[in-house]
Amino acid sequence: MTFSIVARSDDGRFHGVAVASKFLAAGAVVPVAEANVGALATQAHANLAYGPQGLALLRTGLGAADVIAGLTAADAGRATRQLGVVDADGGAATYTGVDCHDWAGGLAGDGWAAQGNILVGPQVVDAMRDAWLGGDPGRRFARRLVDALRAGDEAGGDRRGRQSAGLLVVARHGGYGGTSDVVVDLRVDDHPDPVTELGRLLDVHVMLFERPDPATLLDLTGELAAEVAALLTAAGYAPARPGDAGVDAALADWAGVENLEERMVPGRIDPIVLAHLRTRP
Template sequence: MTFSIVARAVDPGTGEPTWGVAVASKFLAVGSAVPAAVAGVGAIATQAEANVAYKGLALAHLDEGATASVALDRLLDEDERSEHRQVGIVDVDGNAASYTGPSCFDWAGGRTGRGYAIQGNILTGPEVVDAMEAAWLASSPDQPLQHRLLAALAAGDEAGGDSRGRQSAALLVVREDAGYGGNDDIAADLRVDDHAAPITELKRLLDLSDFYLTASTEAEKVQVTPEIEAELETYAAAQGAAGFRAWVGTENYEMRVAEDLSWIDRRILDIVRTPK
């Protein structure tokens, strides 16, 4: 009832390793059950008759130094209903393992390669995981992992996806110090729990996440001159704000404007300059 991709890549902006999971299903809130990842450890998707305990167990095995295949073997050996499970794991080094139990409902299967594990069950056919693999391999390493994962998920959906229909999707990506303000490792953690077009909605949320929760690049920064500062303050006053910094806080644009107002993201400047 679910299709997913688990992967490891190098972040193009920082050069640091990144792990993530993207998943979609005709199932309510699939993001609450399937994905788990820890920076510097690895990532897992547990699905079909999902054993959610696999998430903590697998990450513990990986943290102890087990490879993806060893961690997977341990999970299955300890589970008397392993024939009903489907799992994908990628470890700290990018080794990948995928398992589809013989009792999973058709169509069910997976694909693995260096740095990725793709799997799905109750799909329209093998073309779903084939399309996901092709999209992953065609994606540019210059893209952030979350965008590559979402592209693969969308390709699977377009190829047929879950044979029962669409309901939810989720995206989880981790990298050391990638979180808001650098205070945790969450690069992206987005869920669409119940929606007619969950992957389309997930894409919209990812675009918003990129805008609100990531810092401006040097190419996006515009130096604030005295003339621009006056323009910004005039705009803020027109919005009823007690200064431009107050307006920035109200709109949650802190990642896109320098605290000392020495620069502003060009997209924020466009917002200021676009008539409403």
């Protein structure tokens, strides 16, 4: 009832899972990941214990294939389970029980595993594989996962239709303010086009929570500082004191309300923040 891709970034920093299904809130059930440990997707007649148990096995240093062997050997319901695992080193494996509803199957390679059940056919998994392997390694890891999920969706996806999608990405200290390992955790629980909606949410997430590219930052001085001061004043955040420092402080105040604080750099402005400020009424 689900198709998913589990993967590790080429540099080994990120692990993640993207999933879609004709099932309510699949993102609350399928993906599990831990920074520097690995990631897995448990689906079909999902055994939710596979999540914590699989991570525990991965923490011991077991490879993906051995984790699957250990989980399924101890599970009397293994014939109805489906599972994809990628370990800390990028080893990957996928498992499909013999009683999973057709079409069901999976593929795995270095750093990725793609699988699905109740699909229109094997072309769904093939499309996810091709999109992952053909993707730009320099593209954001989360976007590569969504790209692969979208390819599976466009190839037909779940043969029952669409309902939900989810995305989970982890990296050590990669989350909000560096205080969490959860980089992205987005869900579309019930939607007529969940994969497209997941992509839209990721766009918003990137704008609000990713740190700016230092190479693109603009000095908040001169004419630009004057423009920003005028825009902030119009928005009700007039600088409390004159000069560029006053503009910088007012900008930080406005950005905190707009949830853009992760993109703040003292004395400079991110073009994404500037564009957002220019669009505000």
